[in-house]
Amino acid sequence: MTFLKGIAHWVNQTLRLIARNKAGFLGFIGLLFFIFLAFVMPLFVPLDKTSRVDKIYNPPSAEHILGTDFQGRDIFSLVVHGGRDVIVIAFLTGAISTLIAVVLGSTSALLGGAVDSAIMTATDFWLAIPTFPLLAVLATQIKLNDVWLLSLILALLSWATLTRAIRSQVLSLRQRDYVEAARSLGMSNRHIIFKEILPNMMSYIAISLVFAMTAAVYAQGGLVFLGLLSFSDNNSWAVTIQLAWTRGAIFFKDSFLNIMAPVIAIALFQLSLVLFTRSLEEIFNPRLRVGV
Amino acid sequence: MAVQTAPIPVSLPEEQARPNALQRVFRSYVFRRLVKALATIFAVVTATFFLIRLMPSNPVEIFIQEQIAMYGMSYQEARDQASALFAIDLDAPMSQQYLEYLGNLLRGDLGQSYRSKGTYVADIIRQFLPWTLFSVGTSLLISFVLGVVLGMLMAYRRETPIDYALSTFASLVSSVPNYLIAIILLVVLGPQLRIINIASMRGSISPGVQPGFTLHFFLDVLYHAALPIFVYVLTTIGGWMLAMKSSTIATLEEDYVTVARARGLKDGRIMTSYVGRNASLPLFTQLAISIGFVFGGSVLIEAIFVYQGIGQQLIKAINQRDYPVMQGIFLIITISVIMANLIADLLYSRLDPRIRLGQGETK
Numbered sequence: 131m132t133f134l135k136g137i138a139h140w141v142n143q144t145l146r147l148i149a150r151n152k153a154g155f156l157g158f159i160g161l162l163f164f165i166f167l168a169f170v171m172p173l174f175v176p177l178d179k180t181s182r183v184d185k186i187y188n189p190p191s192a193e194h195i196l197g198t199d200f201q202g203r204d205i206f207s208l209v210v211h212g213g214r215d216v217i218v219i220a221f222l223t224g225a226i227s228t229l230i231a232v233v234l235g236s237t238s239a240l241l242g243g244a245v246d247s248a249i250m251t252a253t254d255f256w257l258a259i260p261t262f263p264l265l266a267v268l269a270t271q272i273k274l275n276d277v278w279l280l281s282l283i284l285a286l287l288s289w290a291t292l293t294r295a296i297r298s299q300v301l302s303l304r305q306r307d308y309v310e311a312a313r314s315l316g317m318s319n320r321h322i323i324f325k326e327i328l329p330n331m332m333s334y335i336a337i338s339l340v341f342a343m344t345a346a347v348y349a350q351g352g353l354v355f356l357g358l359l360s361f362s363d364n365n366s367w368a369v370t371i372q373l374a375w376t377r378g379a380i381f382f383k384d385s386f387l388n389i390m391a392p393v394i395a396i397a398l399f400q401l402s403l404v405l406f407t408r409s410l411e412e413i414f415n416p417r418l419r420v421g422v
Numbered sequence: 423m424a425v426q427t428a429p430i431p432v433s434l435p436e437e438q439a440r441p442n443a444l445q446r447v448f449r450s451y452v453f454r455r456l457v458k459a460l461a462t463i464f465a466v467v468t469a470t471f472f473l474i475r476l477m478p479s480n481p482v483e484i485f486i487q488e489q490i491a492m493y494g495m496s497y498q499e500a501r502d503q504a505s506a507l508f509a510i511d512l513d514a515p516m517s518q519q520y521l522e523y524l525g526n527l528l529r530g531d532l533g534q535s536y537r538s539k540g541t542y543v544a545d546i547i548r549q550f551l552p553w554t555l556f557s558v559g560t561s562l563l564i565s566f567v568l569g570v571v572l573g574m575l576m577a578y579r580r581e582t583p584i585d586y587a588l589s590t591f592a593s594l595v596s597s598v599p600n601y602l603i604a605i606i607l608l609v610v611l612g613p614q615l616r617i618i619n620i621a622s623m624r625g626s627i628s629p630g631v632q633p634g635f636t637l638h639f640f641l642d643v644l645y646h647a648a649l650p651i652f653v654y655v656l657t658t659i660g661g662w663m664l665a666m667k668s669s670t671i672a673t674l675e676e677d678y679v680t681v682a683r684a685r686g687l688k689d690g691r692i693m694t695s696y697v698g699r700n701a702s703l704p705l706f707t708q709l710a711i712s713i714g715f716v717f718g719g720s721v722l723i724e725a726i727f728v729y730q731g732i733g734q735q736l737i738k739a740i741n742q743r744d745y746p747v748m749q750g751i752f753l754i755i756t757i758s759v760i761m762a763n764l765i766a767d768l769l770y771s772r773l774d775p776r777i778r779l780g781q782g783e784t785k
Contacts, residue, residue: 153593254458254462255462255465257711257714258462258466258714258756258759258760258763259466259714259756259759260714260715260717260718260755260756260759261714261718262718262719262721262722263718263721263733263736263751263752263755263756264752266721266736266737266740267736267740267748267752269740270740270743270748291711344597347599348599351599351601351602352599352601352721352722355601355722355725356721356722356725356737356740357741358740371605375605380605380608380609380612380613380620381613382613383613383614386609386614389605389609390606390609393602393605393606396599396602397597397598397599397602397606400597400598400599401593401594401597401598403597404593404596404597405593405597
């Protein structure tokens with residue numbers, strides 16, 4: 131019972147902190163909405179695969195609330211089923227690249243010397259390479275249709291900026307008084323890293339994770355749009371956009387929703403992620419809370 | 423991809439009493455930055471060479487097999503043709519192939535396209551790269567300048583309706599992917615509202631317009647580049663605005679600003695030479711990163727607006743699996759980004775006296 135109460139208290143506190151920042155709260159609601167749309171709604175709305183020649187580009191109606199696409203399929207069902215892969219890939223990529231960045235960035239900052247300059251040289255090298263063209267070229271060599279493989283590759287291409295940021299964050303944190311104090315008390319390196327430095331970087335790490343997620347959504351959407359990601363049976367917002375685009379949906383007045391519904395879904399998802407970082411700052415950074 | 427970068431001569435000889443002129447050059451920030459840029463280019467070139475030759479689905483081998491299957495060539499014939507197209511002598515040992523490849527690159531020989539026979543990769547690049555440099559360069563300049571001005575405005579009018587409106591605008595445009603903004607513009611302004619005629623804006627110039635220093639040519643170029651430039655500006659300006667706002671707020675609290683005020687200097691003078699200059703300095707490091715992003719993103723924007731730049735050519739080569747062209751364009755895009763980063767950093771070092779003193783990177 132006390133355990134449950136503890137959880138309830140924690141949830142309550144966290145929600146309160148999230149609600150403190152209006153923009154952040156809006157982002158949080160947006161994220162909840164998209165998670166619900168992508169993971170719960172598909173249980174109730176089946177994916178419409180039947181083409182109906184007599185119902186091409188129908189306007190919204192009671193039967194099809196967002197109208198129908200170029201082959202008469204229900205656009206709403208496409209939007210409902212198109213979110214899962216986007217969200218999963220974004221999260222996996224964000225998590226993997228943040229992990230790489232935290233490990234490399236803190237190692238670099240804490241060990242210094244030759245290790246630091248080796249990691250920083252590699253980071254500068256990666257930073258100088260334009261990621262998207264490289265991804266496009268790589269897509270011709272590697273079949274990127276597996277969720278895990280795609281996430282891994284996206285992560286391997288996007289750790290550099292984060293690593294630099296985390297290194298400078300650790301460099302500044304290790305100069306702080308409380309770290310100096312822990313060191314002079316003879317605390318072990320592990321204690322200093324896990325108990326003194328990492329907890330103070332949580333807000334930074336969480337925000338980095340969210341931004342890595344937005345970058346992943348950008349990259350996977352772009353690859354699909356250019357037709358470089360194969361999509362045999364997976365359906366995602368970007369696939370709907372790409373198909374609408376290649377079928378010339380931009381040229382017809384009636385096809386507006388076919389292309390706009392998934393575009394707006396991705397745009398709102400990205401916006402929710404970015405807005406949510408404002409709340410993350412509130413949750414993890416106690417100094418911001420004072421006198422709000 | 424664990425790429426071994428070339429050794430960078432950063433470990434300098436021990437401190438001597440009086441550095442002579444040559445030593446001062448070696449120690450200078452400009453020199454070290456230049457060496458770093460060249461080393462990065464060298465590493466990318468090396469990585470591409472080995473990627474092309476040693477990947478499991480090696481494009482050279484694929485090409486040879488294709489030729490055998492399509493034209494019934496003998497293996498040696500197909501191999502000779504591959505050598506010519508990729509500008510690599512396949513019969514030589516790997517180390518010699520590598521050296522020759524480097525030599526060819528230095529002479530500007532990037533091989534030939536193998537989908538359109540007789541077309542040199544270098545010619546494709548010469549024809550299409552200027553359009554991308556023009557559109558991306560112009561938009562970065564516009565968005566940087568506008569972003570700095572608007573960011574300062576936000577900082578000076580903190581917590582007023584102007585600030586809120588601009589902040590909302592900035593987070594909105596900077597979080598939506600640029601290719602989606604491009605699609606929205608295209609669909610809404612084109613077929614839906616019929617404000618612009620999409621079809622006539624495609625390409626980088628209208629057919630029949632002669633390049634030259636004429637007003638007609640200049641206006642036509644602007645007409646075709648307008649939408650891509652607008653999208654690049656729209657999607658990068660938010661970042662500049664927010665960065666400049668927080669930088670300005672931090673600068674306003676500095677002592678020298680207070681002192682300047684106490685000395686009774688005019689507000690305009692303080693705003694430009696004290697606050698503006700110092701607050702915009704940190705943005706230059708971001709400029710370097712953003713150049714890479716905009717240049718990379720140009721692949722998608724050019725595809726959407728059918729703007730004939732280098733990104734569009736890269737996609738064409740990828741779709742046709744035209745490996746020599748792919749490889750050449752990828753190299754050129756990367757080298758352009760590295761050179762642009764170099765220029766951004768050198769510009770920064772001109773503006774920030776701390777770097778000019780030769781203390782290396784301040785961060």
